[in-house]
Amino acid sequence: MEKKLPTIKEIAQRLNISISTVSRALHDHPSIGLRTRMAVKKMAAELNYEPNQTAIFFKQRKTFTIGVILPNLREEFFSSAINGIEAVALPNNYIVLIGQSHDDIENEKRILETMKKHRVDGILASISKNTTQIDHFEQMKSYDIPVVFFDRVPDVPDVHSVSCNLYHSSVEAVEFLIAKGHKTIGYMQGPPTLGIKNERLAGYYEALKKHKIPIDESLIVSTDLSTESTEKALEELLSRKKRPTAVLVFHDYVALDAIHYARQKKLRIDKDISFVSYANVSVTRYLDNPPIASVEQFPYDQGARATELLFKLLDSKTNRQDIPWENVVLKSELIVH
Amino acid sequence: MEKKLPTIKEIAQRLNISISTVSRALHDHPSIGLRTRMAVKKMAAELNYEPNQTAIFFKQRKTFTIGVILPNLREEFFSSAINGIEAVALPNNYIVLIGQSHDDIENEKRILETMKKHRVDGILASISKNTTQIDHFEQMKSYDIPVVFFDRVPDVPDVHSVSCNLYHSSVEAVEFLIAKGHKTIGYMQGPPTLGIKNERLAGYYEALKKHKIPIDESLIVSTDLSTESTEKALEELLSRKKRPTAVLVFHDYVALDAIHYARQKKLRIDKDISFVSYANVSVTRYLDNPPIASVEQFPYDQGARATELLFKLLDSKTNRQDIPWENVVLKSELIVH
């Protein structure tokens, strides 16, 4: 049963020709005559020949594999991003290796190491929440493995990246609340390492400024994304003398925790307090009290664009060091529920 | 910049010894003396040598890669399963290649083909909802690539599989409803190809029988999982003369659609009608009207066990054909919310 697979060598022997001829024939090389070419192809079909990719990978120094490193597949954002990545990668005959950092930089390093060993052709990464330096990614340069960051991109200039600009949508989100009559609007931000650029906060400031609402720093609180931390942050906001009637929240899941807590405290959502957040996760569809609006960040598109950029890098014949850093920025969009 | 990576050959030249000696020294082969072994390791460290895995894969006919084929990563069940798979695979130095069938058998075949080309050592698969025959998986045998199915396993005897026994939990679920005083209990089943064994239905029958509740076939309806289909199915149930006060539903997401629809129809959840379903997805945490109970199917454990089984197959020296088919069945558990 365990027949070993046919090789070009076998084809060559049966046809009494050289293996190089077989190889070229299979690749439609012009220097092989039609007769032999046909004969080779016929025999290949008969034997059910399939090239041994591992041999080819080895010879070509190329594996047609891209590695994807991301925090957690269970987050809808990332599994959607994978779909975008696959949509571009598969048609190009690339296959996708996935590793989850679970938001731990040590895992991130381990995964990167493994992917390097497996000689992936390129890497797509969304960094973990406590990745503050990216030496481990920089190292890939010396192995000539290009890296493209997406969504959670490090805040340094010399990388390739695809991300969403949250500034405009943040302005829009706050203006949306203002239009609804809110005058005291809080902001609950995430961990400092995420969204270093703080486009969300900048948008928040800008909108308030634009509408001449004085900025009250005490209305800005932080959560580390855990439920407890979020509850504590909301508690803080609720204790302000000028209690906010609306809160812009770092992420839908955080908002859900906040909403849950607010309801426990007998606050009526969208009457006593309203929430707007980011991510536009699909479960809100089933909720009675979702955030009234959420900023869509197009994970699928981000994944697809990042993969396209990576392929561009892979294709470029020139020394990769010479390619200018490219930072694609997509527009986000406020979705009102 | 683009320095090419050091090889054992280079180490050999610098030390003026043979390549084989270097190789053996690095592997602590007993026939290499301590002096040379140390020298080799020192040099390897200096040069920052790393073995070329693609060469090794090629030579060893082994890639330390397992392919995972599943319907959709966006389903929490499957992304959790991936976690279980990674938990077993990574410590064993295996890496995970993922492909989504998106519930389309053609994709499934394509992915399988690609994975075969990439010479994965083994495959874990959860079949698509319209996979009725598994020839494409059977084919893997002739390439000596073992396949282990998990969760969505084909209903044939000669496969390896890991799945959850839903029979007992189904009985338990219905008894739970009966205990709550329900006497008219409907059942909304999924597409026929999924859960062919129909343990859910069997459990449903059993519980009713046990409690001497006559079985009314008109209380059994079907959905293809789409929202529309689910709504139609619920509508049917609601139109029965003896309208059910509780429904056992194929899957949480289906239940959510059903609940959504029921509420539109002004039914009060858990008063006019109650739902119990399967999967125990985590979003129910945020819902006002979740199913009152759900059957947990332990995706993480299923993934982990399936991977262990696969490794067992990979390890076995004997001809794989001789290994008896193993069908691991895990217990499910009714979680009351």
Added chain:
DNA sequence: GCGACCTGCGCAATCGTTTGTCTTTTTTTT
């Protein structure tokens, strides 16, 4: 009718490692 050119194919090196076997050196035994 003889060199120039084209066509069609074979030879052999190469990618980096592993591994069976053979050779050399060292150590032990008697």
Added chain:
DNA sequence: AAAAAAAAGACAAACGATTGCGCAGGTCGC
């Protein structure tokens, strides 16, 4: 001190495919 045994390392053949180069044989030109 010589022979036998053990230890340490070298040689070379794989693994399967790609590819530069060279070498036939035929065709064409003049």
